[in-house]
Amino acid sequence: MASSVACISPHNDESLSLSQISVFPMGIPSDLPPEARGEASNRQRLAGRRILVVGAGTRASDEPDPPVGNGRAIAVLAAREGAGVACVDVDAEAAQATAAWIVREGGRGFAVIADVADAAACDRLVSESVERLGGLDGAVLNVGIAAGAGLDGTSAESWDFTFAVNLRAHFLVARALLPQLAAGGSIVFISSIAGLRPGSLLPAYDASKAGLIGLSRHVALEGARRGVRANVVVPGLIDTPLGRLASRGRPSRDRTPVPLGRQGTAWEIAYATVFLLSHEASYITGQTLVVDGGLTGIR
Numbered sequence: 001m002a003s004s005v006a007c008i009s010p011h012n013d014e015s016l017s018l019s020q021i022s023v024f025p026m027g028i029p030s031d032l033p034p035e036a037r038g039e040a041s042n043r044q045r046l047a048g049r050r051i052l053v054v055g056a057g058t059r060a061s062d063e064p065d066p067p068v069g070n071g072r073a074i075a076v077l078a079a080r081e082g083a084g085v086a087c088v089d090v091d092a093e094a095a096q097a098t099a100a101w102i103v104r105e106g107g108r109g110f111a112v113i114a115d116v117a118d119a120a121a122c123d124r125l126v127s128e129s130v131e132r133l134g135g136l137d138g139a140v141l142n143v144g145i146a147a148g149a150g151l152d153g154t155s156a157e158s159w160d161f162t163f164a165v166n167l168r169a170h171f172l173v174a175r176a177l178l179p180q181l182a183a184g185g186s187i188v189f190i191s192s193i194a195g196l197r198p199g200s201l202l203p204a205y206d207a208s209k210a211g212l213i214g215l216s217r218h219v220a221l222e223g224a225r226r227g228v229r230a231n232v233v234v235p236g237l238i239d240t241p242l243g244r245l246a247s248r249g250r251p252s253r254d255r256t257p258v259p260l261g262r263q264g265t266a267w268e269i270a271y272a273t274v275f276l277l278s279h280e281a282s283y284i285t286g287q288t289l290v291v292d293g294g295l296t297g298i299r
């Protein structure tokens, strides 16, 4: 697969005085609330719902105790909140590990192996999930890769491949999915602050993540006729194995002065996503929810 290190921070400048905003190293403080640590008790906010998560694994890490990735945290949290979850990923081991985590906790989850760069696989993953879950009430399109480096370092092939995985797949899955969702259904696209501001140095990543916002608005428009909602969650700097890889490639990422003083956890992305999947968000559609500790909103 032609993926490489993602440098996801859109902020290379440090124009705001560092004395105004504390700068934390890569670690996550231990005194976060249980929700941010993935340790809160469940509230059955998705009871009885059937959810598809695309990109439900987490990239492999050589660290002894790596953090969880966004897709895995979303799938596990959705199951804890009462949903049955189809865990889709190209990496069979990663998808199975997420499904096994859900089952170990007493939830309902299973792996579906699919490479979303393959257009036919996008249709198949929806039909297989519908068949095994007996229908679908929601979906999270979390899959995302990054390739290239600057304009000169981005080939036409890596541009096309990035767009196939980061945007075309989301269109294909949404197209197959929409007729399957009944009123009350919800689709959540996972973008990135790289889609709002420049700075990742990965033009195909930035452009595909920005494209998701346009796609989501269209899906929201078509979905509204059927009572189906579509929204985007936009993560900032998140401490996942991919985030740590990005920081190894560009150490200044860890010195980004985030107003809340730290990187986010995948569980914090998962809580925003579960909210949008749930009936708590029943009047919210066509929106973009930025989860970045204030990085793009306050700086």
Ligand SMILES: NC(=O)c1ccc[n+]([C@@H]2O[C@H](COP(=O)([O-])OP(=O)(O)OC[C@H]3O[C@@H](n4cnc5c(N)ncnc54)[C@H](O)[C@@H]3O)[C@@H](O)[C@H]2O)c1
Pocket (backbone or CB within 6 Å): 008, 054, 055, 056, 057, 058, 059, 068, 069, 070, 071, 088, 089, 090, 091, 094, 114, 115, 116, 117, 142, 143, 144, 145, 165, 190, 191, 192, 193, 234, 235, 236, 237, 238, 239, 240, 241, 242, 243
């Ligand atoms: N970590 C961050 O700081 C950050 C910031 C902003 C946005 N995001 C976005 O969050 C999402 C998840 O990021 P993560 O940090 O958890 O990374 P991750 O690499 O751990 O998760 C992505 C998952 O997608 C799967 N995948 C990749 N290509 C696929 C394909 N062709 N078909 C099916 N599955 C495929 C991978 O196997 C992996 O399990 C991505 O869309 C990323 O762009 C992450």
